[in-house]
Amino acid sequence: xxNAFSLYAPRPSSLHRLxxxxxxxxxxxxxVAGLALPGPWGPYLVFLFVxxxxxxxxxxxxxxxxxxxxxxxxxxxxxxxxxxxxxTGGTPxxxxxxxxxxxxxLLFAAQSTGRILAVIGAFLLLSLTVRPDTLMIxxxxxxxxxxxxxIVLATIQIAPRxxxxxxxxxDAQRARGLETEGGVGRRVRALLPLVVPLVLGSIIDIEERAxxxxxxxxxxxxxxxxxxxxxxxxxxxxxxxxxxxxxAAAVAAGxxxxxxx
Amino acid sequence: MIAxxxxxxxxxxxxxxxxxxxxxxVPAGQFLAVIGANGAGKSTLCYSLSGFVPDFYKGTxxxxxxxxxxxxxxxxxxxxxxxxxxxxxxxxxxxxxxxFTVREELAFGLENLGIPREEMLxxxxxxxxxxxxxxxxxxxxxxLSGGQQQRLAIASVMVMQPxxxxxxxxxxxxxxxxxxxxxxxxxxxxxxxTTVVLAEHKLEWIAVHxxxxxxxxxxxxxxxxxxxxxxxxxxxxxYGLAPTxxxxxxxxxxxxxxxxxxxxxxxxxxxxxxxFSP
Amino acid sequence: xxxxxxDLTFTYPSGVQALRGVSLTLVxxxxxxxxxxxxxxxxxxxKHFNGLLRPTGGSVHVGExxxxxxxxxxxxxxxxxxxxxxxxxLFERSVIKEASFGPKNLGRNDSEARExxxxxxxxxxxxxxxxxxxxxxxxxxxxxLALAAVLAMHTxxxxxxxxxxxxxxxGLARIGDIVExxxxxxxxxxxxxxDIDFAAEHFERVIVMSKGQVQAxxxxxxxxxxxxxxxxxxxxxxxxxxxxxxxGLPGTPLTPEQFVKTxxxxxxxxxx
Numbered sequence: 152x153x154n155a156f157s158l159y160a161p162r163p164s165s166l167h168r169l170x171x172x173x174x175x176x177x178x179x180x181x182x183v184a185g186l187a188l189p190g191p192w193g194p195y196l197v198f199l200f201v202x203x204x205x206x207x208x209x210x211x212x213x214x215x216x217x218x219x220x221x222x223x224x225x226x227x228x229x230x231x232x233x234x235x236x237x238x239t240g241g242t243p244x245x246x247x248x249x250x251x252x253x254x255x256x257l258l259f260a261a262q263s264t265g266r267i268l269a270v271i272g273a274f275l276l277l278s279l280t281v282r283p284d285t286l287m288i289x290x291x292x293x294x295x296x297x298x299x300x301x302i303v304l305a306t307i308q309i310a311p312r313x314x315x316x317x318x319x320x321x322d323a324q325r326a327r328g329l330e331t332e333g334g335v336g337r338r339v340r341a342l343l344p345l346v347v348p349l350v351l352g353s354i355i356d357i358e359e360r361a362x363x364x365x366x367x368x369x370x371x372x373x374x375x376x377x378x379x380x381x382x383x384x385x386x387x388x389x390x391x392x393x394x395x396x397x398x399a400a401a402v403a404a405g406x407x408x409x410x411x412x
Numbered sequence: 413m414i415a416x417x418x419x420x421x422x423x424x425x426x427x428x429x430x431x432x433x434x435x436x437x438v439p440a441g442q443f444l445a446v447i448g449a450n451g452a453g454k455s456t457l458c459y460s461l462s463g464f465v466p467d468f469y470k471g472t473x474x475x476x477x478x479x480x481x482x483x484x485x486x487x488x489x490x491x492x493x494x495x496x497x498x499x500x501x502x503x504x505x506x507x508x509x510x511x512f513t514v515r516e517e518l519a520f521g522l523e524n525l526g527i528p529r530e531e532m533l534x535x536x537x538x539x540x541x542x543x544x545x546x547x548x549x550x551x552x553x554x555x556l557s558g559g560q561q562q563r564l565a566i567a568s569v570m571v572m573q574p575x576x577x578x579x580x581x582x583x584x585x586x587x588x589x590x591x592x593x594x595x596x597x598x599x600x601x602x603x604x605x606t607t608v609v610l611a612e613h614k615l616e617w618i619a620v621h622x623x624x625x626x627x628x629x630x631x632x633x634x635x636x637x638x639x640x641x642x643x644x645x646x647x648x649x650x651y652g653l654a655p656t657x658x659x660x661x662x663x664x665x666x667x668x669x670x671x672x673x674x675x676x677x678x679x680x681x682x683x684x685x686x687x688f689s690p
Numbered sequence: 691x692x693x694x695x696x697d698l699t700f701t702y703p704s705g706v707q708a709l710r711g712v713s714l715t716l717v718x719x720x721x722x723x724x725x726x727x728x729x730x731x732x733x734x735x736x737k738h739f740n741g742l743l744r745p746t747g748g749s750v751h752v753g754e755x756x757x758x759x760x761x762x763x764x765x766x767x768x769x770x771x772x773x774x775x776x777x778x779x780l781f782e783r784s785v786i787k788e789a790s791f792g793p794k795n796l797g798r799n800d801s802e803a804r805e806x807x808x809x810x811x812x813x814x815x816x817x818x819x820x821x822x823x824x825x826x827x828x829x830x831x832x833x834x835l836a837l838a839a840v841l842a843m844h845t846x847x848x849x850x851x852x853x854x855x856x857x858x859x860x861g862l863a864r865i866g867d868i869v870e871x872x873x874x875x876x877x878x879x880x881x882x883x884x885d886i887d888f889a890a891e892h893f894e895r896v897i898v899m900s901k902g903q904v905q906a907x908x909x910x911x912x913x914x915x916x917x918x919x920x921x922x923x924x925x926x927x928x929x930x931x932x933x934x935x936x937x938g939l940p941g942t943p944l945t946p947e948q949f950v951k952t953x954x955x956x957x958x959x960x961x962x
Contacts, residue, residue, distance in 0.1 A: 284512055305509035308554065312504075316778070322742050323773045327839065328766040328795025344791070347781035351825055355777065359505035362464060366569055367508065367521035368493035374526045378519035378536075449858045450830045501856070557728060584856040587728060587884040588926050613858055616929060654859035657887060657929045661946040661953075670953050681929070685936045688953065 158218075158278040166209035170383040171286040172293070176394040177205065178277040183398040185269025187405035190262030194269040202272040211279040219271050227264040234260040283307055288377055297369075313353070320348045413575065413607050414438035414461065419475035421456060421465055430456040432631040434475070438609070440575070443602045445618040446611040447642075448628035449652030454611035457628065458580040461609055462498040463489050480575055494525055497569030500580040503561035506568070507553045514556075514564060515540075515549045521572045535571050542604070543567040543597050559590025563597055570601065577601060579610045583617070595621050616656045619643055619679040627651060644677040658684035691718050691768060691846040691878070693739055697748035700734055708734040710902035711748070718846065719876035721869060723889035723910070726899035727924035732882045735899070736849050739880070740769040752847070767796050770845035774852045776829070776836035785811065785827075785835055786820040792843040803842070810842035811835075813871065815864055830856045834864065841868070848872060850881040854888050866892050890914055890928040890944040898923050915942040 161167065166174075185197040206215040236247070238256030245252045277286075287300035324344045325331060331341045364370075416436040422429040431453050438444055446454050459465040466473045467489040477484040479496060499506065511517040515536060522532045540546045543563045548556060553564060562582055569577065579598075583591040595617055602608055612618050618625065618639065625642040627635035629651045635642050642648075646663075648655050655663075658678045665671045671688065678684040693716040700709040708731045716722060724732045737743040738750045741762045750757045752768050770792075773779060782788040789807035790800075798806065811817050814834040819827065824835055833856065840848060853865050869892045872879045883889050889896060889910070896913040898906040900923035906913045914920070917935070920927055927935070930949045931942055939956060943949035 282512070284510070284516070287510070301508075301510050304511075308509045308512070312554070319773070319775075320778045322737075322762075323771075323779045325762040326740055326742065326766055326771040326773070327779070327792040327843070328763050330763050330795075332761075344781045348778055351780075352777040355825075356502075356505050359500065359502060360509075362468065362498065362500075363506045363565075364508060365464075365468065365489050366462070366494075366496075366498045368490075368524040368572070370490045371493045371524055372490070375523050376526050376529055376532070377523055378516055378529060378532055380529070449860060450828050450856075581856065587924075588886075589727070589924055613856070649859070652858055652860045654862070657946055658933060661930060661933070661949045664946050664950045665953055668950060668954065670950065681932060681936065684933050688933070688937050 158214075158275070159282050160211050160214055160279045161282075162210040162280075164208060164210045164280075166205065167280050168382065170381055170387050171281045171289040173383075173387045173391055174277060174281045175286065175289075176391040178273045180394045180397050180401070181273040181276070182270060184401040185273065186266060187402045189405055189409050191258060191265050193405070194262070194265030198265065198268045198272050202269070202276055206272075206276055206279070209276070209280045211276075214279055215272065215275045218275050219268060222271050223264060223267050226267055227260070230263050231257065231260040234263075285379060285381055288379055289381055291375065292377065292381075297375075301364075301369075313349075316352065317345075317349055320345055320352075323348075413440035413442075413480065414609075415476075415478040416461075417476050419460065419473070419477055421460060421471060421473050423456075423469060423471045426471075428631075430631050431460065434631075434633060436626070436633065436636075438607060440607050441602060441605045443598065443608045443621060443623045444610070445622035445625045445639075446609065446628060447613070447615065447618070447625060447653060452628040452652070453631040454628055455580050456631075458498065458500075458578045458609065458611050460484070461576065462496045462578045463487060463492045464498065494521055494569075494572035495574050495576075497566075497572065497574040497577045498580070499562070499565050499569060499577070499582050501582060501584045503558055503565055503585070506565035507561065512552060513550050514545060514553055517553050517564065518568055518571050521568060525572065535573070539567045539571040542570065542600050544593070557590065558586050559593040562586060562590060562594055566594070566597055566601075570606070574606070576607045576609065579608070579612075581611055581613065583612065583614060591617065615643055615653070616658075616680070619656060627653075639679055640676060643679040655679070658687075662687055691753045692716060692751075693769075693847060693878070694751040695735075695738070695748070696750075698735070698738065698745050698750060699747035700731075700738070700743060701746045708902055712902075712904055713748075714897070714904065714907060716847070716878055716880065718878055719873070720895055721873050721879045721893045722881070722895045722897060723893035724880065724882050724897045724899060725884065725886060725889060725923070725925050726905070730899040730923065731902040732899050733851065734902075736771070736851070736880060736882060739765075739847065739849060740771050741765045742771075763795070766792075766843070766845070768845055768847060770840040770843050770848040772837050772840045772848070772850050772853065774855070776832040779836050779839065780824040780832060783823055784821050785816055785824055788824055788835060789839045789842050792839050796843055806842040806844060807838070810838040813841060813864075813868055814838045815860075830858065830861050833857070834861060837865070837868070845877075847878040847880070850879065850883075852883055853881060854883060854885045862888065869893070884925075886914070886926055887928045887930075890931075898925060900924075910944060911942040914944070 181197055181202055185194045206212040234256040235252045236250045238253040241253035241255040243251035244254045284304055287304050291297060291300050329341055329344055330337055416434050419431060419434040420429050421431045446457055448454050456465060460477055463484045473485055508517060508520050511520055518536045518539060519532055540549055543566060545563055545567060548560060556564060583594050598608055599621060622639055625639050626633050627642055643655055644659055656679055658681060662677045666673050675687055678687040695712055695714050698709055698712045701707045712735060726732055738745060738757060741757045741760060744758055752765060757765060780788055782791060786807055789811050790803040793803035793806045814837055816835055816838060824832055854862055869879055894910055896910045897904055898913060898919055905923055906916055906919045914927055914931055917927060934943055939952050941952045943952055
């Protein structure tokens with residue numbers, strides 16, 4: 152299952168054994184709460200007290216933390232500097248030469264960073280603990296458009312090969328004397344011989360793949376069954392319902408809290 | 413099993429038909445090979461026998477094709493759902509990409525057909541055994557060799573229990589090991605009663621495995637018979653094909669007086685050994 | 691223009707060691723077939739000839755150029771490489787434009803490039819399709835077009851990666867004729883192929899590779915007689931060699947003519 156587009160990390164945790172839609176509901180709740188609760192403390196509450204503990208339960212805490220920080224840190228640094236130093240008006244709390252750090256700017260930056268952490272954390276949690284195909288199958292079973300679920304899964308598996316194909320095309324054209332280094336003009340001229348085979352080759356591939364799928368009854372109307380059994384339970388169903396209510400509650404709480412302040 | 417009458421087909425953008433006046437009867441369980449130069453109509457015949465022509469490719473049709481009870485010309489592809497299997501040359505494009513193990517890949521077609529899970533499991537095991545893929549059942553389809561992927565493509569359609577399996581040059585991108593694996597699989601399938609139609613260039617392989625060969629030229633059937641008759645016929649080169657080297661050597665030996673002229677020309681290694689033994 | 695390979699080792703970034711010490715010289719004008727099982731290192735080896743891969747250890751020289759010091763585009767003037775899948779190359783709107791692309795990159799002007807392209811296209815039998823869109827051609831014809839596109843570059847060395855897959859008898863005959871023509875022009879032809887009969891009929895030297903090393907290297911007749919070496923590299927002997935062995939005949943016939951000659955010798959002297 153190791154391929155570039157799939158972050159899935161198999162673990163013997165009970166979190167991994169949850170029905171994919173349950174995890175989807177959990178992650179949806181984290182997203183909604185992380186964005187709806189007022190900051191800066193709202194999103195951090197979600198990140199530190201919901202997402203991280205869940206990641207620990209799923210035994211993927213190190214993966215989640217390292218990926219989240221890798222993405223959030225550069226963002227955080229730039230937003231803190233920009234908003235902190237260039238916030239118009241506001242109360243300066245420190246001076247750096249001719250510039251001053253504004254508390255409102257820092258607060259805003261803290262809030263933005265918190266939201267980024269909540270959103271990224273939620274997506275990482277989903278990717279790390281739910282196998283993409285089980286999620287798509289669960290959605291299929293609930294009536295999601297099968298073209299959509301197919302495309303998501305096929306992209307995960309085929310995208311790395313696409314990359315390999317692009318490299319082969321690059322090699323083939325360089326072997327015919329195509330210069331790819333150098334000035335803008337040269338690079339632009341190199342685009343067509345690189346892009347056209349990729350696109351046309353993909354079109355041929357897509358046509359053959361469409362025929363293959365047809366031969367496997369893909370476009371047959373009617374009920375479909377599934378080899379993979381996704382264990383579910385009344386408790387999980389109840390939990391999902393509760394989480395949906397929780398999402399609405401988080402939005403309401405957010406509105407109320409903002410009005411109160 | 414297959415009855416083709418007066419079948420003529422022209423692709424949408426073409427000025428001339430790709431298949432002309434094809435009349436063909438194929439009994440159930442036969443292993444039929446289709447040979448001919450590139451452009452003679454082999455692929456088109458394969459697409460016609462599996463229902464892709466005209467439904468998928470559009471174009472104009474004259475005549476009928478019956479496979480079992482079905483008149484393919486009038487049956488939309490979706491209705492055929494798994495009754496006829498089609499395998500083609502590129503193994504990579506026949507993996508759906510939507511399943512992460514070989515076993516699940518095999519289930520894909522059955523899931524689409526709405527087959528109950530209890531029925532799926534034994535069918536999958538059976539087809540894994542038939543195609544020799546049991547040890548690879550938990551592997552990713554993308555971690556297989558070309559020959560293994562092609563066997564997976566065959567298995568993926570066979571699990572749907574089609575009456576007819578059509579293959580369009582399935583070994584053209586495979587090395588000799590992969591080619592042997594595919595032909596061994598086809599042998600196993602014909603033993604279970606599946607009818608096989610195979611378009612192929614590697615004459616030395618179909619000489620050994622096929623029951624019957626038809627030769628296409630310009631969209632018409634110009635020869636139809638037992639491998640010996642078709643492959644040893646002196647007119648073969650006029651249709652853009654070369655006989656196997658066994659046949660070539662035998663013909664040469666006869667003209668040079670080394671072997672009596674009354675012996676039938678060999679098309680396989682075993683026949684050649686007999687032919688050249690005193 | 692010799693290609694000199696000295697103690698070549700190559701390890702992919704993934705850690706796979708594809709070449710474990712290869713040393714050989716391809717002499718100007720030789721025709722060489724490289725055979726061996728999948729993963730033996732054949733493609734990895736030939737990709738060093740035009741700089742697509744650079745050695746992890748050892749060296750590769752094309753003429754006097756060390757491939758480490760020359761760009762792929764520069765080496766393309768000496769080593770032409772026909773890739774296995776033509777669809778990885780074809781991008782122009784017409785056959786003639788496609789075949790002119792290579793020569794133009796090497797500095798020919800438009801009319802020189804067109805002339806070279808036309809000659810190459812005639813050699814592969816596509817001279818009636820000059821204005822056709824490449825993707826309107828059958829796959830086997832696109833393979834011939836890709837071959838013509840590299841032939842038109844007139845490189846002293848030309849590498850063919852699985853040239854025969856998907857070809858019918860006419861296509862095979864054309865490719866065989868082209869190999870013969872290149873040999874007549876004293877150009878070095880290197881092919882990777884698993885069509886051992888094609889290799890036997892058109893190439894004077896056969897290199898058997900397995901597990902990243904050269905297992906056998908020499909005259910086609912000598913190498914193809916060594917059944918155990920071939921078997922270890924998952925290579926089947928040519929059809930007529932198998933027939934010869936089965937009949938107990940001496941020698942290694944590479945063509946039907948050679949086979950019948952050996953047969954005649956035993957015709958006059960009945961075999962025991």
